[in-house]
Amino acid sequence: xxxxxxxxxxxIKKEQGKxxxxxxxxxxxxxxxxxxxxxxxxQSSLINHLxxxxxxxxxxxxxxxxxxxxxxxxxxxx
Amino acid sequence: MNARxxxxxxxxxxxxxxxxxxxxxxxxxxxxxxxxxxxxxxxAAWKSYESYNAKASEKTWLYAILKNKIADSYRxxxxxxxxxxxxxxxxxxxxxxxxxxxxxxxRGTDALINKKEFHQIFEDCLxxxxxxxxxxxxxxxxxxxxxxxxxxxxxxSTSNYWVLLHRSKLALRSCLEKHxxxxxxxxxxx
Numbered sequence: 673x674x675x676x677x678x679x680x681x682x683x684i685k686k687e688q689g690k691x692x693x694x695x696x697x698x699x700x701x702x703x704x705x706x707x708x709x710x711x712x713x714x715q716s717s718l719i720n721h722l723x724x725x726x727x728x729x730x731x732x733x734x735x736x737x738x739x740x741x742x743x744x745x746x747x748x749x750x
Numbered sequence: 751m752n753a754r755x756x757x758x759x760x761x762x763x764x765x766x767x768x769x770x771x772x773x774x775x776x777x778x779x780x781x782x783x784x785x786x787x788x789x790x791x792x793x794a795a796w797k798s799y800e801s802y803n804a805k806a807s808e809k810t811w812l813y814a815i816l817k818n819k820i821a822d823s824y825r826x827x828x829x830x831x832x833x834x835x836x837x838x839x840x841x842x843x844x845x846x847x848x849x850x851x852x853x854x855x856x857r858g859t860d861a862l863i864n865k866k867e868f869h870q871i872f873e874d875c876l877x878x879x880x881x882x883x884x885x886x887x888x889x890x891x892x893x894x895x896x897x898x899x900x901x902x903x904x905x906x907s908t909s910n911y912w913v914l915l916h917r918s919k920l921a922l923r924s925c926l927e928k929h930x931x932x933x934x935x936x937x938x939x940x
Contacts, residue, residue, distance in 0.1 A: 675841075675844060675845030675846060676841060676845055676846050676847050677840075677841040677845035677846075678845060680916065680919075680920065681912060681916045684912065684915050684916050684919060685912060688897070708847050708852050708853050709853075711853040711854065711855050711856070712853045712923065714856075715853065715856060715923050715926075715927075716919050716923065718856070718859055718862075719891070719919065719922060719923065719926075720891055722862070722869075722872055723887075723891035723892050724891070724892070724894075725869070730768045730771060730772060731767055731768055731771045731785075735785065736763050736764075736767055738785075739763060739767065739785060739788055739789055739792070740759060740760060740763050742789050743759050743763075743789050743792045743793055743796070744752075744755065744756060744759060746789070746793050747752070747755050747759070747793060747796055748752050748755075750797075
């Protein structure tokens with residue numbers, strides 16, 4: 673019988689298709705009985721989805737000025 | 751010499767810094783680190799500017815330096831000992847959830863995708879991940895890299911790969927719950 677620590681690790685492996693038949697069955701059985709791990713599993717796949725959506729931002733004018741100032745300071749020190 | 755440097759660096763920052771920042775941020779996922787890397791890149795670029803011979807475009811040349819700096823920072827990080835916030839933050843010795851770390855059901859997840867504030871929380875939580883857990887998470891879930899590539903990049907074994915991803919998921923999940931879902935519930939009750 674799997675414990676929750678093992679079950680949550682298997683959830684991660686299953687998402688990546690890296691789980692054999694026996695482990696898949698043990699995991700299903702655990703998830704059937706354990707609502708916490710069931711929630712973990714749902715939340716884990718939501719996180720996968722959100723991670724892909726996340727877009728990087730750009731630099732503000734202020735940050736650009738700071739970078740320029742630091743770079744110039746370092747250059748003139750040498 | 752300084753006046754010339756000033757002129758050149760200003761030009762680089764105006765022309766290329768936003769694109770280079772986005773590139774660095776996508777890999778490092780940490781705004782402060784991405785800005786530091788950018789500074790190091792421009793300093794290194796100025797130092798070797800004399801040997802730059804316009805065979806490659808200035809942009810290609812700057813990106814090559816940036817890529818090297820990012821690769822260096824990965825290598826430095828994987829040599830640092832990993833801080834072990836550990837799995838025992840979530841589970842007891844028998845591998846059961848510790849009371850207080852029990853996941854709770856998340857409500858209203860369908861509406862999240864377009865929510866700006868939520869994405870900010872997501873980003874903040876991502877930044878709270880430490881060391882190689884964060885690198886592993888970014889490479890896998892944001893950049894969608896192959897496990898073999900990630901193990902090589904971070905210099906880790908396959909079993910470490912799973913441990914790091916497991917840990918990063920547990921930490922991120924718990925952070926999102928604390929800073930978003932629990933707050934939402936408090937608001938709903940008021």
